Amino acid sequence: xxxxxxxxxxxxxxxxxxxxxxxxxxxxxxxxxxxxxxxxxxxxxxxxxxxxxxxxxxxxxxxxxxxxxxxxxxxxxxxxxxxxxxxxxxxxxxxxxxxxxxxxxxxxxxxxxxxxxxxxxxxxxxxxxxxxxxxxxxxxxxxxxxxxxxxxxxxx
Amino acid sequence: xxxxxxxxxxxxxxxxxxxxxxxxxxxxxxxxxxxxxxxxxxxxxxxxxxxxxxxxxxxxxxxxxxxxxxxxxxxx
Numbered sequence: 001x002x003x004x005x006x007x008x009x010x011x012x013x014x015x016x017x018x019x020x021x022x023x024x025x026x027x028x029x030x031x032x033x034x035x036x037x038x039x040x041x042x043x044x045x046x047x048x049x050x051x052x053x054x055x056x057x058x059x060x061x062x063x064x065x066x067x068x069x070x071x072x073x074x075x076x077x078x079x080x081x082x083x084x085x086x087x088x089x090x091x092x093x094x095x096x097x098x099x100x101x102x103x104x105x106x107x108x109x110x111x112x113x114x115x116x117x118x119x120x121x122x123x124x125x126x127x128x129x130x131x132x133x134x135x136x137x138x139x140x141x142x143x144x145x146x147x148x149x150x151x152x153x154x155x156x
Numbered sequence: 157x158x159x160x161x162x163x164x165x166x167x168x169x170x171x172x173x174x175x176x177x178x179x180x181x182x183x184x185x186x187x188x189x190x191x192x193x194x195x196x197x198x199x200x201x202x203x204x205x206x207x208x209x210x211x212x213x214x215x216x217x218x219x220x221x222x223x224x225x226x227x228x229x230x231x232x
Contacts (some may be wrong), residue, residue: 018176024171025171026171027172028175028176031172031175031178031207031211032207032210032211033210033211094225095170095195096168096169096170096171096173096197097170098169098172098173124184
């Protein structure tokens with residue numbers, strides 16, 4: 001165990017697109033033999049919900065590829081985010097990109113340790129019943145307990 | 157073509173699924189056995205090299221034919 005490499009990730013974002021980096025890297029690292037831990041804080045906690053309802057938006061993200069140019073003001077109209085999210089999911093499926101649920105399951109299967117930030121849970125008054133089983137709750141010191149001995153440490 | 161013990165068709169799957177599926181298949185195999193993997197993800201060529209290098213499983217063969225990539229991995 002002790003000669004295993006270690007990867008520590010902090011996941012801070014809760015949108016559909018940004019859900020991918022932590023889960024892709026964690027599952028792959030596990031396949032490569034890393035002991036891996038993800039610390040979820042602030043909006044990253046959305047990635048631990050039993051029912052994932054992750055969305056994607058082009059607002060504030062001028063680099064998002066669009067099928068056609070859409071003026072920013074139009075991107076803000078009701079229903080746009082829903083439409084973009086469903087388009088993104090369809091595209092991912094057609095390209096053989098795993099769903100976030102699937103990647104998360106693969107991480108859990110590979111015994112990636114997931115820690116939810118207790119402070120954020122309290123701050124947003126989240127109900128821990130809404131989160132998946134098998135996760136731990138902790139704070140910054142808990143993160144450093146593992147991260148301090150990690151070989152790779154990422155903030156996503 | 158070399159013999160193999162098990163085959164994994166990862167066609168149509170994108171990063172990191174071919175690697176994850178391969179790892180899973182290897183978990184169920186014995187040391188010295190050979191896993192043949194078929195993939196369509198062009199990124200898998202470099203990824204399987206990297207996977208082999210980091211895990212110690214031997215990448216015996218890596219080839220491409222009609223847009224399909226095939227790999228032979230010998231379990232450590």
